[in-house]
Amino acid sequence: MTPSRESRGAGTWLIGGAVALTTLCLGLCAWWLSRPVTVEEGPPQVVEVASKPAPREPPPPPRTRPSTPVAAPPPVEEPAPVPVDDPPPEGKSGTALYQRGTKPLKRGLVVPEGFELPPGYLRHYQATDHGQAVPAILMFDPDFTPKDANGQPIPIPENRVVPEELAPPGMPRQMLELPAEPEDGDAP
Numbered sequence: 001m002t003p004s005r006e007s008r009g010a011g012t013w014l015i016g017g018a019v020a021l022t023t024l025c026l027g028l029c030a031w032w033l034s035r036p037v038t039v040e041e042g043p044p045q046v047v048e049v050a051s052k053p054a055p056r057e058p059p060p061p062p063r064t065r066p067s068t069p070v071a072a073p074p075p076v077e078e079p080a081p082v083p084v085d086d087p088p089p090e091g092k093s094g095t096a097l098y099q100r101g102t103k104p105l106k107r108g109l110v111v112p113e114g115f116e117l118p119p120g121y122l123r124h125y126q127a128t129d130h131g132q133a134v135p136a137i138l139m140f141d142p143d144f145t146p147k148d149a150n151g152q153p154i155p156i157p158e159n160r161v162v163p164e165e166l167a168p169p170g171m172p173r174q175m176l177e178l179p180a181e182p183e184d185g186d187a188p
Helices: 005-034
Strands: 121-127 133-140
Antiparallel strands (some): 121 133
């Protein structure tokens, strides 16, 4: 489709107007920068230069402790402690609050490192209480709800670990073997 004569004329007019406006702006800037600037002359400024340096002030005397005792500042009121729902266990604080074995390892299908997961699945990495990494297991993405052939949601386990029957096609079916945990006395 070729543009009509009116639309070609309007486009040419717009381009010509833009070029004219740009030229006008550049001309005004050149004129403004090239005009002479007059400086008003006032009485001459006299600057005196000191021939000898000004005498220095003596340093302040060193601070000494006052001979009279100074009253201690009044005690600061501490804000009331915020009540806690669950107080910490007796005699435990800091990192001792986090006991080993409080979050058991999840057992599920091992995801091979090179296997590309379809949308809705993810690798869940875990480690033992002693820092030993275990292979990643297959879990459902929290933002994903699997659906059957009719578009109805499929119920999934509460812990979001993918059961064998819902694993993506082509993924090997190997369950994670949980490593034996050394006793606290055997820890490295």
